[in-house]
Amino acid sequence: MESQTEENYLKIIYHLSRLSAGPVQTNAIADRTQTKPASVSDMVKKLAEKQLVNYVKYQGVTLTEKGQVTAVNIVRKHRLWEVFLVDTLNFKWDEVHEIAEELEHVNSNLLVERLDRFLGYPKHDPHGDPIPDKEGNIEEASVIKLNKLLPSEKGIIVGVSEHSSAFLKYLEKTKLTLGTSLQLIEITEFDGSVDLILDGKKINISREVAKHLLMKPAL
């Protein structure tokens, strides 16, 4: 059994290793865990002893098969709980992340399976992230960032890659919610901000926002 802390490390290593290829750096983990690099070194050594990560000094870490399974299972729980909070308890999508961070550590396979069934085996969480199935399979997202669309291209918002309440509230206010169709006009060269048509109206969003909107291109 892994401690809550170990589970959090595994989850963060999992997420970081999807962001870029190659092993995950100590400092990157320290940033995400709100700890110091020295603490990460210690913990990573411990995870390596438990065969959850491969670790070579100064080279960073990768998840072992066992670590991967554990991490994906935590992600699965996190996302299922988020669906529960939004669909069943009527939370808003910007309110659920922190609560799901706690719920994901509750340890009962039976609970997860019953919850999954109750929710109707959802495929995506409220932010559009895919929910791994019981076996750990995840639908590979074939999405592109909004700022990678071409001028005049249309698309549907299917996910976000930033989960902070501040960001999600902004999207809510701007009507940039999941399932929304839009058309890109152009990307401003100077600041990377994006002009687009939403609901017939022309609006402008910053590059910061655009790069966290995941799109399914439409004709």
Added chain:
Amino acid sequence: MESQTEENYLKIIYHLSRLSAGPVQTNAIADRTQTKPASVSDMVKKLAEKQLVNYVKYQGVTLTEKGQVTAVNIVRKHRLWEVFLVDTLNFKWDEVHEIAEELEHVNSNLLVERLDRFLGYPKHDPHGDPIPDKEGNIEEASVIKLNKLLPSEKGIIVGVSEHSSAFLKYLEKTKLTLGTSLQLIEITEFDGSVDLILDGKKINISREVAKHLLMKPAL
């Protein structure tokens, strides 16, 4: 904020102080927490520093007002989650205690209130225990143990005072579930076992079982 461990101590002190009057003994807490008396001494000192308990060396502990509020809130969460598990996720009443022990430590008032509303503001958990309201008020149970009924007296099972899976499974099998009516015939002097009429049939249950069945007497 209290740690999960501190919360568990408070909860146990709360339950023990309902079982008998006067301060709660160190050894009693040690039994329930699966720790040693020495560890309890340490923790109790810490809780006293945080003004959660009143503690006099060698005399045991009582909850302060603040400690009481904290403990009742944990009990409230525990019982609400049990209702959720049974009513919403179709768990059996003997499967929910351990899972609720984990869920009760999830820290979000909003979550508790939304859950309460979703469940329809239940008054009792699946074992018949009263659920404290948001302000911490608990319906005072006016129930008596089955082995305190008088010969020929009738009653309805409204709760249990033992939550182990083994006990609850036995009740399930014997059809001694909540809401069931029965009539006491007599209590055997030798071993305290109880003869009673259930569903028109005469059965016998041990004293151990009888004392954990909470009854509302009926005419």
Added chain:
DNA sequence: TATTTTATTTAGATTTGTCTAAACATTTTT
């Protein structure tokens, strides 16, 4: 390539919650 900068690890401490063994207090028994 030598030097500087950045990233990482080690060494030694700290906090939390636990333990064992020994000391001490209280209660019960004789």
Added chain:
DNA sequence: AAAAATGTTTAGACAAATCTAAATAAAATA
């Protein structure tokens, strides 16, 4: 009321997860 039994606390130690400061390795730069 003294002795025995029971209950409780203290002292000292340990594992987990963290920290700071110092040392070391790797990468970037001149």
